[in-house]
Amino acid sequence: MISMREAYEKIGANYDDACARLMGEEMLARFALKFLDDESMDKLEAAMAAGDAKEAFMAAHTLKGVSQNLGFDNLYEPAVVVTEALRGADAVDGARAGMHALQQQYAATMSALREAAE
Amino acid sequence: MLNNHEANLTDEEAAAEVARVAKTYPVVRLLSADQIKGDPNCLLAGDRCPCLRQSGLEVLAGSDEVSERLLNDGVEYRARLRPLKVEGEPHVLLMVRPIDEQEAAEEDLVYTDVLTSVRNRRYYEEKLRSARMQAGVAMIDLDDFRAFNDTYGRHAGDLALGAVATAIRSGVRSTDELVRFGCDKFVAVMPNIPSDDFARRLRQVSDAVHSTIIPGHERVSLTACVGGVRINGETVDEGVSQAVQLLSRAKAKAGTVVTDAESIEAFQSEKPTVLIVDDSEMNRAILNEMLKDEYCILEADNGRAALDMVDRYGDELSLVLLDIVMPGMNGFEVLGDLSRRSNIDNLPVIMISSEDSDEVVLRAYELGASDYVNRPFDSRVVRRRVSNTIRLYAKQRRLTSLLSQQYNERVKNSRMLIDIMAGVMELRNGESGRHVTNIEKLTELLLGCLVHRSDSISLDNEERSTIALASALHDIGKMSIDDAILNKPGRLTSEEFEIMKTHTTIGADMLHELGRHHAGNALMEYAYQIARWHHERWDGKGYPDGLKGDDIPIAAQVVSVADVYDALTSVRVYKDAIPHEEAIQMILDGKCGTFNPLLLDCLLEVQDRIAETLARPAEVVALPTI
Numbered sequence: 001m002i003s004m005r006e007a008y009e010k011i012g013a014n015y016d017d018a019c020a021r022l023m024g025e026e027m028l029a030r031f032a033l034k035f036l037d038d039e040s041m042d043k044l045e046a047a048m049a050a051g052d053a054k055e056a057f058m059a060a061h062t063l064k065g066v067s068q069n070l071g072f073d074n075l076y077e078p079a080v081v082v083t084e085a086l087r088g089a090d091a092v093d094g095a096r097a098g099m100h101a102l103q104q105q106y107a108a109t110m111s112a113l114r115e116a117a118e
Numbered sequence: 119m120l121n122n123h124e125a126n127l128t129d130e131e132a133a134a135e136v137a138r139v140a141k142t143y144p145v146v147r148l149l150s151a152d153q154i155k156g157d158p159n160c161l162l163a164g165d166r167c168p169c170l171r172q173s174g175l176e177v178l179a180g181s182d183e184v185s186e187r188l189l190n191d192g193v194e195y196r197a198r199l200r201p202l203k204v205e206g207e208p209h210v211l212l213m214v215r216p217i218d219e220q221e222a223a224e225e226d227l228v229y230t231d232v233l234t235s236v237r238n239r240r241y242y243e244e245k246l247r248s249a250r251m252q253a254g255v256a257m258i259d260l261d262d263f264r265a266f267n268d269t270y271g272r273h274a275g276d277l278a279l280g281a282v283a284t285a286i287r288s289g290v291r292s293t294d295e296l297v298r299f300g301c302d303k304f305v306a307v308m309p310n311i312p313s314d315d316f317a318r319r320l321r322q323v324s325d326a327v328h329s330t331i332i333p334g335h336e337r338v339s340l341t342a343c344v345g346g347v348r349i350n351g352e353t354v355d356e357g358v359s360q361a362v363q364l365l366s367r368a369k370a371k372a373g374t375v376v377t378d379a380e381s382i383e384a385f386q387s388e389k390p391t392v393l394i395v396d397d398s399e400m401n402r403a404i405l406n407e408m409l410k411d412e413y414c415i416l417e418a419d420n421g422r423a424a425l426d427m428v429d430r431y432g433d434e435l436s437l438v439l440l441d442i443v444m445p446g447m448n449g450f451e452v453l454g455d456l457s458r459r460s461n462i463d464n465l466p467v468i469m470i471s472s473e474d475s476d477e478v479v480l481r482a483y484e485l486g487a488s489d490y491v492n493r494p495f496d497s498r499v500v501r502r503r504v505s506n507t508i509r510l511y512a513k514q515r516r517l518t519s520l521l522s523q524q525y526n527e528r529v530k531n532s533r534m535l536i537d538i539m540a541g542v543m544e545l546r547n548g549e550s551g552r553h554v555t556n557i558e559k560l561t562e563l564l565l566g567c568l569v570h571r572s573d574s575i576s577l578d579n580e581e582r583s584t585i586a587l588a589s590a591l592h593d594i595g596k597m598s599i600d601d602a603i604l605n606k607p608g609r610l611t612s613e614e615f616e617i618m619k620t621h622t623t624i625g626a627d628m629l630h631e632l633g634r635h636h637a638g639n640a641l642m643e644y645a646y647q648i649a650r651w652h653h654e655r656w657d658g659k660g661y662p663d664g665l666k667g668d669d670i671p672i673a674a675q676v677v678s679v680a681d682v683y684d685a686l687t688s689v690r691v692y693k694d695a696i697p698h699e700e701a702i703q704m705i706l707d708g709k710c711g712t713f714n715p716l717l718l719d720c721l722l723e724v725q726d727r728i729a730e731t732l733a734r735p736a737e738v739v740a741l742p743t744i
């Protein structure tokens with residue numbers, strides 16, 4: 001079990017800023033843990049696999065917005081890369097390069113959040 | 119001197135002083151510090167009066183003589199508390215007597231607001247402000263009173279304030295204090311009131327203000343927002359500060375009452391409703407959490423669902439928070455749809471998006487968004503923007519309705535004046551009571567048709583109805599024509615006819631003279647043209663100036679056709695009524711002089727509608743003979 005602050009620091013996310021924006025530590029913790037149930041990464045991976053660029057853009061865009069709101073800067077940055085690679089694209093290939101970094105950060109974020117949730 | 123702490127009296131001297139003041143004060147007590155601090159009840163009236171102990175303590179603590187006014191069993195008393203030392207021990211000399219009428223009247227005058235007859239601010243500052251008590255304290259603030267003042271004038275504003283004060287009085291108890299706190303703000307202090315009764319009375323106050331009738335402005339209704347708190351030994355001023363905070367919450371919607379005692383559920387129904395549209399559940403949850411204390415929240419996860427919500431909830435919605443990038447219908451499409459349905463005028467939309475390129479932001483504004491909030495959400499910014507926007511729109515809605523109320527009232531009033539004048543003229547001219555009305559309706563019909571047919575004549579709705587209104591004054595010059603000529607049953611001699619013709623120039627001169635202060639006013643301009651030239655004819659054979667063709671202003675041309683038609687179809691002292699079809703034919707045949715061919719086309723086109731539009735005899739209200 002680690003604190004939410006420790007989880008944020010572990011993955012390189014901005015805890016203090018998110019706290020100030022989102023009505024304090026308690027509320028932030030609630031929202032951050034809710035991210036464990038967020039489906040946008042699953043949707044993104046499924047759309048990438050299916051080659052559906054439009055659907056993939058939508059999912060990447062949502063993931064970008066959510067991670068920005070929660071102050072997951074580490075996740076937000078690769079999400080921007082993938083989103084922009086998919087914006088207006090007909091195929092998903094251009095985004096594959098960015099997916100690796102995104103998946104890595106996503107895994108790190110999820111694991112830190114799980115630790116905080118225990 | 120006996121009246122300060124420095125004077126140290128012996129027991130005998132103290133007894134003498136009590137006896138001395140007892141000549142003017144029926145109740146006198148000499149109280150020791152122990153008595154003041156130890157007595158569990160009020161020094162004068164037991165537990166019915168909580169105020170004198172506080173004053174006694176203040177005097178003991180070293181203040182100068184304190185004077186209080188109190189009410190007991192319906193009688194007002196003046197109580198004075200004077201510090202005194204007896205045998206070296208601090209005492210307070212308490213003296214009480216009923217307030218005589220003169221003293222009461224003088225005091226009333228100083229503490230009464232001239233306009234509203236309730237207590238004034240001075241009373242608040244001197245008597246209420248620092249009083250500690252158990253009471254309900256409410257701030258009552260009239261909505262948009264400044265706008266009312268600006269549009270209806272100060273006099274109406276003063277009348278309204280008086281009426282509102284009376285209304286508020288009716289909602290509170292007779293023993294409660296009511297103060298005019300600022301221009302359009304009142305403070306009510308209700309001692310020892312149970313919380314449910316407090317909330318109920320404040321709603322009564324709000325209802326009473328809403329149903330207040332302002333003398334001379336019966337159609338206008340004012341509203342007031344009320345914020346109320348109960349204080350428990352705090353000062354009234356502390357209560358007022360808290361009430362002001364609640365008031366700012368109430369201000370989101372006109373006529374709202376908010377008290378601290380009300381449960382969240384009770385307040386729920388008064389909360390503005392906000393619709394959150396975002397495809398991410400996470401984002402909706404965050405916004406919901408930020409706003410749920412102040413607003414009722416509805417959520418939609420796509421554009422189509424959002425539009426359905428807008429349709430379903432209509433006016434109940436106060437604001438929409440709208441994401442841009444969504445599957446299916448995106449935020450721009452929703453915004454565009456709302457604009458097309460002109461919902462956007464009454465329903466503010468704040469865009470929420472992580473798209474922050476100038477192009478996207480500008481496009482949102484162009485489509486009618488009120489504001490734009492970037493991600494990441496900051497609760498402080500989101501809350502402030504939402505509340506600002508809602509308040510702005512609420513205010514705008516109230517102002518719009520105030521203005522249209524006022525406009526309609528004005529139109530009604532000028533309409534009434536013109537009808538009265540026209541009625542008087544008809545009486546004098548021996549015309550039936552419908553001549554003026556008929557000419558007005560005919561004029562409007564013909565003008566409507568004319569702008570349709572002509573490329574060169576452009577008159578909008580408002581100009582057309584102004585011309586129609588001005589037509590009521592076409593024969594105003596007949597006022598100064600001798601009765602014997604005006605109502606002569608037989609044919610006029612050529613000399614008499616020359617006199618009759620002057621009604622055009624006389625009317626025009628009258629309007630010119632009387633309307634000097636309205637130079638440039640469209641109604642006046644048209645009325646002048648019509649009065650002077652409604653007997654001119656297209657071929658130049660009319661009077662008084664023999665104008666030809668389009669030198670005759672179009673307003674006068676139209677009224678001349680209308681005037682001729684109505685004269686033909688009406689009974690006059692010198693002739694019977696001619697049937698509709700025959701009258702139209704006579705005009706077309708040039709039996710009444712020549713007219714603009716375009717106008718004759720219009721007359722033909724509207725001839726069927728003339729019969730159904732003009733007053734039928736049964737509708738004519740007989741005017742009394744003078």
